[in-house]
Amino acid sequence: MDxxxxxxxxxxxxxxxxxxxVQEELVFGMFLGMYMVTISGNLLIILAISCDPHLHTPMYFFLANLSSVDICFSSVTVPKALVNHMVGSKSISYMECMIQMYFLFTFGTLDNFLLSVMAYDRYVAICHPLHYTLMMRPRFCILLVAISWVIAYLRALLHTLLMVRLTFCSHNAVPHFFCDPYLVMKLSCSDTFINNVTIFTEGGMLFMAAFLCIVVSYFCICSKVLKMPSAQGIKKAMSTCGSHLTVVCLFYGAILGVYMHPSSSYSLQDAVASVIFTVVIPMANPFIYSLRNRDIKGALRKIILRS
Structure with missing residues (x-):
């Protein structure tokens, strides 16, 4: 090779x-239905939070941001797969593939950071309720989200630039419905050592930092909850954390299932985990948060009645 x-x-x-x-038709129908539910569900969450003044609090501000990211995350991969199926094509241009990978890194990182920020918010609300409004000022909340966006964009830029430097000679078939960075790297005829090392070191450090923030936050929350004298107080504290914990388990479970191993060992189970990561979780989040949250259900009820 020159x-x-x-x-x-x-x-x-x-x-x-x-x-x-036949299976392709089933997958197309499933993806179309799930994408429609993802968009409508997350838009309803954003609309409910925007229209109800009682929901203009840090917790719901972060939830609205998470819903926005989920819409974008799902829109990076699913529409292209649906369009390709409808026109009978399987192709994606080199530039489209690089752009798709850039936004996959961006919104995947954002999801990770927003979940850790939401865990910190719950920690302050339960462990320091008297200082909550002082510690979680609007300006500070905006700063946390802004820092998450900046880190996500820089990380995506780093990995996209590393991907662009690779040479692709002849093999161009990606066994997936989107440009998975690990599968695209396997097609390269140049050395991918730097790409792999960067992903597993830098990516691992960032995700572990956010995950440790969540673990520490919930450790402090559990310590506080166990000291509460009344069962009602314990139930109220846990009800505010249940939805978030469910999303965290789904998110990190999917990451561990597909991305925490060498790219050479990609399998059918990894494909399923990546579908959960990119399609199922963005669709499930609105249901998880709305079905367990009386404030969100009340706001949605008002919107429906007003309509």
Whole structure:
């Protein structure tokens, strides 16, 4: 191979999750339905929080941001897969693939940081209720979200630039419905050592830092809750954390299932985990938060009655 860094591959082929035409139709219908539910569910959460002054608090501010990110995260991968199926094509241009990977890194990182920020918010609300309004000032909440966006954009830029430097010679078939960075790297005919090391060191450090923030926050919350004298107080404290804990378990479970291993060992189970990560979790979040939250249900009821 010569020393050139030019890219001879101008497009990639997204093979999808199945080669069987009947199964492809089922996957198309499932993805279409889930995407519609994701968009409508998250938009309803954002609308409810925006329209109800009682929900203009840090907790719901972070939830509205999470819903916005979930809409964007799902929109990075699913629409392209749906369009390709409708037009009978499997291709995605090289530039579209790089853009798709950039936003996958961006919104995946944002989800991670927002979940840790929400855990910290619950920690302050339960462990320091008298100082909550002082500690979680609007300006500070905006700063936390802004820092999350900046880190996410810089991380995505780093990994996209590392991906662009790779050479793709002839193989261009990606056995997935989107440009998964690990699968695209496997197609490269140049050395991917730096890419792999960067992903597993920098990515691991960032995700572990956010995960440790969540663990420490809930350890402090549990210590506080166990000292509460009344069962009612314990029930109220846990009800505010139950939804968030469910989302955290789904999110980190999917990450561990697909991304915390060498890219060479990708399997069907990894494909399922990545579908959960990119499609199922963004769809499930509105249900998890709304069904267990009386304030959200009340705000949605008002909107429906007003309509």
């Amino acid at each position: 020393g050139d860094n030019h890219t001879t591959v101008t497009e990639f082929l997204l093979l999808g999750l199945s080669e069987d035409s």
